[in-house]
Amino acid sequence: MNQWFTSCVAYRRTPAVQARLDAQAGSIVRAAMSVLSRDGYAGLSMAAVAAEAGVATGTVYKTFSGKAELVTAVFREVVTREVAAVAAAGDSARLGDVPVPADTAPKTARERVTAAVETFAGRALKNPKLAYVLLAEPVDTAVDTERLRFRRAFAEIYETAIADGVAGGQLPPQDPRTTATALVGAIGEVLVGPLAEQLESESVVPELVAFALRALGVPQE
């Protein structure tokens, strides 16, 4: 009994072990992202991920109970990255923890939305396989649920920019939440086409920006 207890304590996860496991999990997730970017969801087999990460297939199942869980983790990682990039491009307040220099004029709603749309769409078109999985590819019920969070996160970025614009009189009266949500849906829908067919249509980003500015009611130049 005493010995059993001792063993139990001894095998309890030490911080070091936990850290190693976390690092491994991160490594596997990054490997999965690489595979996804290169070969799309069709190529995302557990074996391929394991090979890319340099571990055995069994090891992957050690940290992720199944493919759905792994995919979900990958999804969360990618979403966090993309949201950060778009937020950085669109937010006027601060990037990371660095305050905006005092001599920089605050961005207008037009600038903020333009930057956010261009960043989002540009990144998506630069990594079409990944973006298509994120936006639309029929994958898995669990992933679909994650997609809802993903879209919400982007909508919140637009929402603050729009609310600021309305408050400042740059934009006509409107419900910022509705407009922001609609914008996210619009951008996603438009991108799915070029993404699915691997067309990097050059005109799609400017068209998207034009649509967004019209939809917000930005006064035409």
Add this chain to the structure above:
Amino acid sequence: MNQWFTSCVAYRRTPAVQARLDAQAGSIVRAAMSVLSRDGYAGLSMAAVAAEAGVATGTVYKTFSGKAELVTAVFREVVTREVAAVAAAGDSARLGDVPVPADTAPKTARERVTAAVETFAGRALKNPKLAYVLLAEPVDTAVDTERLRFRRAFAEIYETAIADGVAGGQLPPQDPRTTATALVGAIGEVLVGPLAEQLESESVVPELVAFALRALGVPQE
């Protein structure tokens, strides 16, 4: 041998039998639509559908190889109905086979888009369970594929209206296809929220219409 052949001919599906089977398939699909509207996708079990249709569960599998196939058939049926309703509301050319009376002024782009958006959103909010399944609910990979067709069908309705408006100078220059696609995405995205939470927010339809009109560049009244 001769007798076998005679029997075979005798038991070959006669038109009457085929018609009955087709009718049964339709009946099952309609039953599934009822269940879906009432209990949502969670309540759409094969047993519930069979009970609603007044047949045994085994019978359902006679016409549909599995749940995925049944759900796909239901999806197709619903989409066809909804597209027809929205097209009828939005098209200026003709409703069904009846030509528009000559004394009726052709609808403006503003009227056509307003009618289409109101019809689509109104019908969705009147049947939220069904609409949520159609638009966003994580269901099945096969259904996701169908959803793409569904959205495309709606986009085409908007596309013709927008193209006409641009050609007639009522709308500013734009790519009708892009705008139409974006509009479908925007409307769907906005509706998902109220639909998921069963809120029949009264203001959502007017806001959607306002968004759509701004996005098309319709001159503000």
Add this chain to the structure above:
DNA sequence: GTCTATACGTCGATAGAC
């Protein structure tokens, strides 16, 4: 992590169509 409950899909028997 285990356990229970629900629901998908199958199978043999029966009844009815041709």
Add this chain to the structure above:
DNA sequence: GTCTATCGACGTATAGAC
């Protein structure tokens, strides 16, 4: 008379609760 469509109960897998 033969074959097939229908029925409904059962096996099994999976998902959700504790």
